[in-house]
Amino acid sequence: MVVNDIEIMFGGQAGDGSLTTGDLIAGVFKRMGLEVYTYKDFPSRIRGGHTNYVIRASEHPNWGMADFVDCLVAFDLEAVEAHLDELRPGGFIIFDNSSEPIPDGVRRSDVTWYEVPLAKIAKSDLGLELVRNTISLGVLSALIGMDRSIVRELVSNAYKRKSEKVLDQNLRAIEAGEQYVERHFAEWPSGYALRAGADGDRLIMMGNDAIGYGALVAGCRFMAGYPITPATDVLEWMAKHVPRFGGIAVQAEDELSAINMVLGAAFTGVRAMTATSGPGQALMTEAIGLAGVLEIPVVVIECARTGPSTGMPTKTEQSNLNHLIFSGHGEIPRVVLAPGTVEDSFYLTVDAFNLAEKYQCPVFVLSEQALCQSKATLPSLDLSRTSVERGKLQTEPVVFGEYKRFAFTADGVSPRVIPGVEGGMHLAAGSEHNDAGVITESALNRRRMMDKRMGKMESMRDDLPKPIIHGDPQAEIAIFGYGSNRGPIGEALERLWQAGIAARFFEFRTLWPFPEAEVRAFVEGAVHVFVVENNYTGQLERLIRYVVGPLEHMHLVNKYDGRPFRPIEIIDPIEKYALLRVPMEVRR
Amino acid sequence: MAAVLTPKDFATATPSWWCPGCGDYGVLSALKAALADLGMQPKDVAFISGIGCSGKISGYLHSYAFHGVHGRALPVATAVKLANRDLTVIAAGGDGDGYAIGAGHFLHAVRRNPNITYIVMDNQTYGLTKGQSSPTSQTGYVTGTSPQGNPDAPINGLAVALAAGASFLARGFSAHPKQVVELTKAAIKHEGFSIVEVMSPCVTYNKINTYAWFKENIYYVNEAPDYDPGDRSHAFDVLSREGKIPLGIIYQDSRATLESLSHLGTTPLAQLDIVSRSPAYAAMQEAYR
Ligand SMILES: Cc1ncc(C[n+]2csc(CCOP(=O)(O)OP(=O)(O)O)c2C)c(N)n1
Numbered sequence: 001m002v003v004n005d006i007e008i009m010f011g012g013q014a015g016d017g018s019l020t021t022g023d024l025i026a027g028v029f030k031r032m033g034l035e036v037y038t039y040k041d042f043p044s045r046i047r048g049g050h051t052n053y054v055i056r057a058s059e060h061p062n063w064g065m066a067d068f069v070d071c072l073v074a075f076d077l078e079a080v081e082a083h084l085d086e087l088r089p090g091g092f093i094i095f096d097n098s099s100e101p102i103p104d105g106v107r108r109s110d111v112t113w114y115e116v117p118l119a120k121i122a123k124s125d126l127g128l129e130l131v132r133n134t135i136s137l138g139v140l141s142a143l144i145g146m147d148r149s150i151v152r153e154l155v156s157n158a159y160k161r162k163s164e165k166v167l168d169q170n171l172r173a174i175e176a177g178e179q180y181v182e183r184h185f186a187e188w189p190s191g192y193a194l195r196a197g198a199d200g201d202r203l204i205m206m207g208n209d210a211i212g213y214g215a216l217v218a219g220c221r222f223m224a225g226y227p228i229t230p231a232t233d234v235l236e237w238m239a240k241h242v243p244r245f246g247g248i249a250v251q252a253e254d255e256l257s258a259i260n261m262v263l264g265a266a267f268t269g270v271r272a273m274t275a276t277s278g279p280g281q282a283l284m285t286e287a288i289g290l291a292g293v294l295e296i297p298v299v300v301i302e303c304a305r306t307g308p309s310t311g312m313p314t315k316t317e318q319s320n321l322n323h324l325i326f327s328g329h330g331e332i333p334r335v336v337l338a339p340g341t342v343e344d345s346f347y348l349t350v351d352a353f354n355l356a357e358k359y360q361c362p363v364f365v366l367s368e369q370a371l372c373q374s375k376a377t378l379p380s381l382d383l384s385r386t387s388v389e390r391g392k393l394q395t396e397p398v399v400f401g402e403y404k405r406f407a408f409t410a411d412g413v414s415p416r417v418i419p420g421v422e423g424g425m426h427l428a429a430g431s432e433h434n435d436a437g438v439i440t441e442s443a444l445n446r447r448r449m450m451d452k453r454m455g456k457m458e459s460m461r462d463d464l465p466k467p468i469i470h471g472d473p474q475a476e477i478a479i480f481g482y483g484s485n486r487g488p489i490g491e492a493l494e495r496l497w498q499a500g501i502a503a504r505f506f507e508f509r510t511l512w513p514f515p516e517a518e519v520r521a522f523v524e525g526a527v528h529v530f531v532v533e534n535n536y537t538g539q540l541e542r543l544i545r546y547v548v549g550p551l552e553h554m555h556l557v558n559k560y561d562g563r564p565f566r567p568i569e570i571i572d573p574i575e576k577y578a579l580l581r582v583p584m585e586v587r588r
Numbered sequence: 589m590a591a592v593l594t595p596k597d598f599a600t601a602t603p604s605w606w607c608p609g610c611g612d613y614g615v616l617s618a619l620k621a622a623l624a625d626l627g628m629q630p631k632d633v634a635f636i637s638g639i640g641c642s643g644k645i646s647g648y649l650h651s652y653a654f655h656g657v658h659g660r661a662l663p664v665a666t667a668v669k670l671a672n673r674d675l676t677v678i679a680a681g682g683d684g685d686g687y688a689i690g691a692g693h694f695l696h697a698v699r700r701n702p703n704i705t706y707i708v709m710d711n712q713t714y715g716l717t718k719g720q721s722s723p724t725s726q727t728g729y730v731t732g733t734s735p736q737g738n739p740d741a742p743i744n745g746l747a748v749a750l751a752a753g754a755s756f757l758a759r760g761f762s763a764h765p766k767q768v769v770e771l772t773k774a775a776i777k778h779e780g781f782s783i784v785e786v787m788s789p790c791v792t793y794n795k796i797n798t799y800a801w802f803k804e805n806i807y808y809v810n811e812a813p814d815y816d817p818g819d820r821s822h823a824f825d826v827l828s829r830e831g832k833i834p835l836g837i838i839y840q841d842s843r844a845t846l847e848s849l850s851h852l853g854t855t856p857l858a859q860l861d862i863v864s865r866s867p868a869y870a871a872m873q874e875a876y877r
């Protein structure tokens with residue numbers, strides 16, 4: 001019997017309500033005291049097309065998927081055929097056989113099959129086919145022992161907004177699912193069970209919610225964006241919440257406009273941001289250079305997806321790192337932060353605003369579909385850990401002629417006036433300018449201005465979010481990674497340890513300015529170095545190589561199929577190489 | 589009480605860069621005069637320009653000036669206004685800046701109707717890049733990029749704006765300073781998005797649409813005593829008629845501004861208290877329990 005450790009894949013067709021049911025499952029697990037991670041694998045369309053929602057629950061946090069799925073809830077044969085091989089031996093399937101039976105050739109014998117005519121029951125007994133999702137929740141609940149009163153409470157919360165009738169249908173659907181199990185499968189235990197613990201002082205939140213919340217708490221009162229998956233949630237979150245705090249979220253006509261609006265707003269002194277994904281990021285490039293040279297603080301949330309071009313818009317990838325670090329003509333100071341968990345998405349977003357304002361430059365928060373659209377449980381967010389540091393914002397009158405907007409200073413940061421401040425009138429020009437803002441092409445001034453602006457990358461060093469070193473810092477095996485890979489790498493570390501293999505893991509939180517000294521210190525004494533990332537060319541691996549020089553045993557563990565790593569995909573190559581010296585097969 | 593200012597108080601020490609005789613000089617002096625006449629203070633003026641010869645204008649107006657990238661002055665200006673309604677926000681740029689690379693933003697600024705003023709300095713060519721054809725160049729205009737003559741038809745920016753729902757449209761001629769001052773003042777006073785297109789000859793590259801040419805080819809709509817700028821279909825008619833170019837206030841109506849429809853308070857956003865940790869922040873976590 002497996003207790004308190006399960007990964008459920010809830011398969012369905014896009015737009016059929018499986019999203020709500022997936023959220024309900026996650027909510028029940030959380031209320032039963034378990035740690036939850038969810039992953040949405042959706043097609044890029046509104047209705048139809050196979051979707052699945054993965055919900056993982058365990059006693060300790062796992063910020064990623066397991067090696068296998070324990071339970072597949074399949075509403076059609078397509079879902080079975082697509083995911084049967086992901087099922088763990090000993091796992092089980094809940095299959096809606098209303099319209100078609102399972103053909104013999106498809107059936108795997110090492111998993112348990114619970115075939116239930118979900119749609120038929122929904123239609124004939126409850127009068128609404130849509131509630132088949134909720135019936136399946138009842139079936140699942142009975143098979144693994146969800147707390148029945150919590151299930152009912154959450155179902156009520158989810159549907160009470162609709163109508164009395166819909167709520168009643170859904171509550172009866174739960175009942176119907178549970179009864180079906182009691183009547184037909186009493187002799188067939190699923191092999192999985194749940195023991196409720198205390199929920200505790202915890203939240204369940206999506207990465208993008210945490211970013212929106214972090215921005216609000218950091219004092220962001222202006223957002224402009226253009227809808228793009230998987231970043232739209234941030235604009236929607238801000239549009240819903242920021243007006244209550246006196247601010248505004250604008251839907252611009254395109255990303256060119258969005259980023260220029262952010263610059264305009266930030267020019268007036270309000271904390272401002274945009275959120276986008278690869279294609280939008282590409283359009284914003286020119287204006288981000290402008291923010292660099294105008295020394296205007298802007299925060300850009302990049303929720304990466306699979307590129308290039310339209311790519312796979314609803315799938316994950318870490319292929320935009322080069323773009324954030326190197327894009328643009330000319331050179332500007334910039335910061336790239338990358339949270340590895342939902343919780344860190346909140347704290348790093350707060351940091352992003354403080355860094356942007358203190359160093360007057362663009363700051364990127366880099367997330368990915370597998371993190372920004374995933375929900376996870378987390379401890380309540382600690383607001384006392386947040387603060388608003390406004391740097392050299394100058395709101396008191398200055399003396400015109402004496403005041404210089406781009407004054408040369410030791411740390412490269414100049415006092416920043418905003419429109420309305422007496423005496424501070426100046427030109428903020430994308431053309432090279434002198435300390436007073438006057439456009440000039442003087443060679444000497446150009447050198448000094450470049451030194452000033454780029455020098456901020458050094459003056460900010462101590463302020464940048466630090467990496468987290470996990471595992472055994474003396475181990476011969478060293479792993480680098482960031483973002484959504486924090487979960488699977490962390491889990492791999494744990495399991496390698498259990499298998500008697502020690503490893504250390506460097507979780508980047510600041511990717512730029514590149515934490516050179518920390519990276520060098522970390523690889524000290526390592527024999528095998530692995531870089532885990534979701535892209536073809538090994539963008540992070542190349543950065544590391546560039547900094548620490550050629551390491552004989554440096555390897556790329558990469559994946560570029562649009563799906564996040566499962567721990568075994570990290571453990572396998574490391575184990576094979578480090579123990580057996582099986583050469584790594586890396587493609588790029 | 590702040591002192592009453594003169595146009596000179598809106599001048600910067602930066603020597604201007606335009607060719608002698610460039611129409612842009614007239615636009616700048618009219619703008620300085622308009623701001624002085626209206627009793628504005630430089631600290632309360634945000635002046636955002638695009639890229640081009642015309643875009644250089646922001647360097648010459650004593651104000652909070654912003655010289656951004658090519659074609660994007662309007663999104664910047666719109667956001668400045670949303671963020672701080674106390675500012676008088678003016679955007680300026682060329683025909684290429686506004687009607688080519690920035691055409692998308694132009695339409696959306698019109699339809700949003702923020703209370704800002706947009707001055708299009710139309711020389712019917714790309715001055716800064718040395719005289720290529722622009723969206724307002726005449727068909728047949730011969731340039732380095734159109735040696736056989738520009739094959740494209742010119743765009744009628746004001747007619748396009750009217751179709752998109754513009755609430756204030758005016759056109760001036762930079763050699764008629766008094767009129768441009770009056771049009772600029774009316775535009776700044778207008779509650780909503782006001783466009784002043786100023787015919788601003790490029791003496792260096794445009795040898796067709798010269799001062800002399802304009803003098804032959806313009807007329808003021810209010811030469812007709814019964815001209816009613818509130819009559820939209822008549823304005824359309826005037827704008828789309830073949831022949832001489834209409835100048836003056838061509839159309840004006842009153843429509844709710846972007847700021848008033850945005851559910852925003854009147855406090856400039858930069859003045860909101862963001863440093864205190866609001867108790868409302870913690871309460872928001874309850875939705876995620
Ligand atoms: C993105 C981008 N593309 C091209 C240019 C080059 N460029 C500078 S000004 C200009 C055209 C300016 O024409 P207009 O807006 O009519 O201004 P004018 O110089 O005529 O006043 C161009 C194409 C640029 N600066 N940026």
Ligand code: SF4
Pocket residue numbers: 605606607609610611612641642711715716789790791792793
């Ligand atoms: S090139 Fe034309 S537009 Fe540019 S400054 Fe000279 S006259 Fe004016």
Ligand SMILES: [Mg+2]
Pocket residue numbers: 640682683684709710711712713714715722
């Ligand atoms: Mg021009």
